[in-house]
Amino acid sequence: MNDELPALPWERSRRRTAPARIPLTRDRIVDAAYVVLDREGYEKLGMRQVAAELGVAVSALYSHVSSKDELFELMYVRMFDDWDLPEPDPEHWREQVAEYARDGRARLHKHRDMARISMGGIPFGPETLPYMDRILGIFRAGGLPDRVAGAAGDVISTFIDGFALEESMWETRRRESGQNSWAEMRETLERYFEELPPDRFPHLVALSNTMFENSNDDRFDLGIEIIIRGLASFVEEVEKTEAGGSSGTSAPEDERP
Amino acid sequence: MNDELPALPWERSRRRTAPARIPLTRDRIVDAAYVVLDREGYEKLGMRQVAAELGVAVSALYSHVSSKDELFELMYVRMFDDWDLPEPDPEHWREQVAEYARDGRARLHKHRDMARISMGGIPFGPETLPYMDRILGIFRAGGLPDRVAGAAGDVISTFIDGFALEESMWETRRRESGQNSWAEMRETLERYFEELPPDRFPHLVALSNTMFENSNDDRFDLGIEIIIRGLASFVEEVEKTEAGGSSGTSAPEDERP
DNA sequence: ACTGTGGAATGAACGCCGTTCTCTAATAGA
DNA sequence: TCTATTAGAGAACGGCGTTCATTCCACAGT
Structure with a gap:
């Protein structure tokens, strides 16, 4: 050879x-x-x-x-690895849902543009089914009627994904426009809204302060709060007759921040 | 010549x-x-x-x-062409919001995969600003505090887009899997959920009936209802003590188109 | 110790994509 | 009638996801 x-x-x-x-x-x-x-x-x-x-x-x-x-x-x-959803607790379903949402957003933020990949993921694949089941369990434990529980999943998950996606797109625009920090970007945006003609866009101008003075985290939490309150209005007061009775049908009182 | x-x-x-x-x-x-x-x-x-x-x-x-x-x-x-949002009406903000949402979904459905294009569109471009302003106006007319009105826009629009996107992806999967009709596809899906092991996915199995017996339209409407109820829980009952009075300080009455 | 075999990695190619460049030809103006 | 402008054509570029024939390597059986 x-x-x-x-x-x-x-x-x-x-x-x-x-x-x-x-x-x-x-x-x-x-x-x-x-x-x-x-x-x-x-x-x-x-x-x-x-x-x-x-x-x-x-x-x-x-x-x-x-x-x-x-x-x-x-x-x-x-994205779902090591995500331990808690055992459904009827007394604390609101907190459990809120924490689920915050966890979800945090996981989407762990990697750049992750929301782009999450959108388009199959929510009912074999690996993700257990998580879907768990969150449905939390809704049902809280007393949501079954048909509301199903829709609740839609509302919550579209909000989490959509919110994170919007954040990642703003981040992309910030990067592309050469703005270095988020604070800088936010100032630019706020100025843009403030300088809109108030006669044509009265509400946008009026809200330009509050829209940007709060952080994204606050806006996200508020969105979740809106959804949870809406869900709570569907909770059937089947039993729970006596002490500690929560609110009436349409407007629950409050919850922990 | x-x-x-x-x-x-x-x-x-x-x-x-x-x-x-x-x-x-x-x-x-x-x-x-x-x-x-x-x-x-x-x-x-x-x-x-x-x-x-x-x-x-x-x-x-x-x-x-x-x-x-x-x-x-x-x-x-x-997508926004010829979209006439109504003059904000404090008495009917819920119906106005619901109709806005239904219109939005209908417009996304007018063209195949339109939701894919809508996601990623700039919501605050010059052409879309008037619509954002209008919907904010409806929220404020309904008596939502300003910071809630801002978040309400997030929740509503992510739900509309996200829901329509999910629908279009199911539609794509249906097309690719060779299923001819939606009814056929739905039956396949329902069977899939029903045949899941009930010990591992008790809630998914339990909800498989209600999740598929209702049409997408019903699920969408229910999602919107959840959101609107959540928003309603934030409405300040500032005055509106009795008949006639339009809303108070935080909600301007109306504007010219 | 040798050899045969199967699975994994390679490099080149295919067809497509968005975008750019050069050039032609048709129009509008003096 | 001549010229300047410009919309469109056509080819090309680099990059993409994917495929395919080939090569290499580790290991099983003798």
Whole structure:
């Protein structure tokens, strides 16, 4: 054999690189995808970038992942890892729902543009079903009629995703417009609204203060509060006859911030 | 001038092709984009398809539209054409909000995958500002405190967009899975939920009936009702002590369109 | 110790995309 | 009638997701 002969110049060297020390797995691919997502953003997240992040050929990914869509789906279900929803507690369903919502938003914020990936994720896949069941359980434990519990899931989850998506789009615009900090961006926006012609946009101008003086967190919490109060108005007072009776049908009194 | 003379037969070579009978405009491009969207769906909507629809070279589009993103933005603002929001009526703000929501969903349903384009549209662009102002006006006329009115816009619009987006994604899945009718698809889904292991997903199984026996319209209306009830719980009963009086300090009565 | 085999990674290619560039031809104005 | 302008055409560029034939490597069986 001529193994030890110098490689002929026109042939590519036989053993080119170190042979993939660590084996490629779906998990490593998802990890790399998150690294790329955080560094480059949703628009630049592609199979080539993920492969480059792993130091691997693009086509190698397709042995473990059937398409970009599936990769995104894997990223989506990754969002639910280690998410422990509490045992439904009839007495504290409001707090449990509020905390679920805040957790959801926090998880969406853990990675840049994550809301873009979350939208379009299948909410009833095998991995996410347990969480959907749990949140429905919390609603039902709270006394929501079944048909309201179903709609409650729609309202809550569209709000969480939609709010986070809007935040991530503002963040993108901020980045693209060269504004360095959120405070700077917010000031720019507030000025924009304040300088609108008040005769044509009286309400926007009037609200420009309150809309921007509160943080996004406050606005999110308020949105959740609105939804929870609306849900509470449907709670059937089936029993709970005696002490500690909560409010009437349409307007519950208050709750913990 | 010989403008009105018929073209001489032998010099037809001069003007060999029909010289763009109808001039290309932004409006015609947006029209064509909608045609392509309805026929091919969001994923297949591209500059080449739009150009082909117009019988025009791709590059011609860029004389009127600076990018695909701008084209999408034009499609987004088109959604607001001829949308007459009513004069804010303090007595009927709930009905006005509900109708606004239903209108919004209907407009999103007018074109396939429209929700995908609506998500990502700039809600505070010059063309959409009047509508945002109007809906805020309705909230304030109803007696919502200013900071609640701001959050109310978030909740309502994320629900409308998110709900419609989810619908359009189910529709896409139905199309891709070869199911012909929605009824068929719904039956498949209901069976899927019913056959889940009840010990692991008790609530999903329990709700599988009610979740699918109601139409999407009912679920949407119920979601809106939840939100409106939540908003109502924030209405300040400042005065409105008795008959006639319009609302108080925080809600201006009306405005000219 | 040798060899055969199967799975995983490679590199090149395909067809598509959004966008840009150059050039042509038709129009409008003097 | 000549010229300046400009809308549109056509080709090209780089990048995308995906596929495919090939190559390499680790390991099983002899």
